[in-house]
Amino acid sequence: AQSVAQPEDQVNVAEGNPLTVKCTYSVSGNPYLFWYVQYPNRGLQFLLKYITGDNLVKGSYGFEAEFNKSQTSFHLKKPSALVSDSALYFCAVRDGGYSTLTFGKGTMLLVSP
Amino acid sequence: DAEITQSPRHKITETGRQVTLACHQTWNHNNMFWYRQDLGHGLRLIHYSYGVQDTNKGEVSDGYSVSRSNTEDLPLTLESAASSQTSVYFCASSEGRTGSSEQYFGPGTRLTVT
Numbered sequence: 001a002q003s004v005a006q007p008e009d010q011v012n013v014a015e016g017n018p019l020t021v022k023c024t025y026s027v028s029g030n031p032y033l034f035w036y037v038q039y040p041n042r043g044l045q046f047l048l049k050y051i052t053g054d055n056l057v058k059g060s061y062g063f064e065a066e067f068n069k070s071q072t073s074f075h076l077k078k079p080s081a082l083v084s085d086s087a088l089y090f091c092a093v094r095d096g097g098y099s100t101l102t103f104g105k106g107t108m109l110l111v112s113p
Numbered sequence: 114d115a116e117i118t119q120s121p122r123h124k125i126t127e128t129g130r131q132v133t134l135a136c137h138q139t140w141n142h143n144n145m146f147w148y149r150q151d152l153g154h155g156l157r158l159i160h161y162s163y164g165v166q167d168t169n170k171g172e173v174s175d176g177y178s179v180s181r182s183n184t185e186d187l188p189l190t191l192e193s194a195a196s197s198q199t200s201v202y203f204c205a206s207s208e209g210r211t212g213s214s215e216q217y218f219g220p221g222t223r224l225t226v227t
Contacts (some may be wrong), residue, residue, distance in 0.1 A: 046215040109156075
């Protein structure tokens with residue numbers, strides 16, 4: 001069975017500082033990994049994905065994520081946080097092949113001015 | 114622009130009533146999904162469809178049903194609403210069968226069962 005863990009319910013960071021939102025996963029085959037963001041009272045928006053290839057993936061709004069196979073992690077990063085980045089972030093995984101997507105429980109990112 | 118819409122956006126109903134939540138997408142995607150979002154649980158898959166006349170049960174399908182009669186719509190029906198089904202419901206769609214495609218989400222329906 002596939003699973004994903006987001007160990008932090010909330011991450012607090014000051015504007016201008018780098019941010020990291022952690023995600024670890026478990027699959028039996030090759031993972032397809034995704035990050036989504038949810039702003040208040042909105043649906044989820046796709047940020048970036050790792051399917052294959054370069055371990056560093058760049059996405060929307062200056063976000064990037066690094067796939068680490070040995071640590072089974074896919075942490076979301078941004079070099080300089082903005083107040084407008086404050087939102088709920090979800091990591092998701094599916095096993096290579098066509099299983100359904102499994103989401104983590106989400107991490108609330110709060111960026112203070 | 115292509116989009117995915119849900120209606121109603123808010124719904125209050127009574128225990129035992131049948132409720133149908135609508136989902137309509139203009140992406141022309143084959144795949145459609147229904148999730149519920151609850152605090153502490155993230156998103157959990159209720160039902161999904163890979164094409165017309167195809168439906169499949171997800172992780173939390175008890176008490177819910179779907180039907181897919183065309184590409185654009187996947188309505189979700191609560192046969193007899195229960196208080197445990199109070200939640201925010203999201204519809205999503207994606208293309209292809211390889212699993213590498215991202216999902217596009219609707220704005221959600223907040224359902225309250227009293």
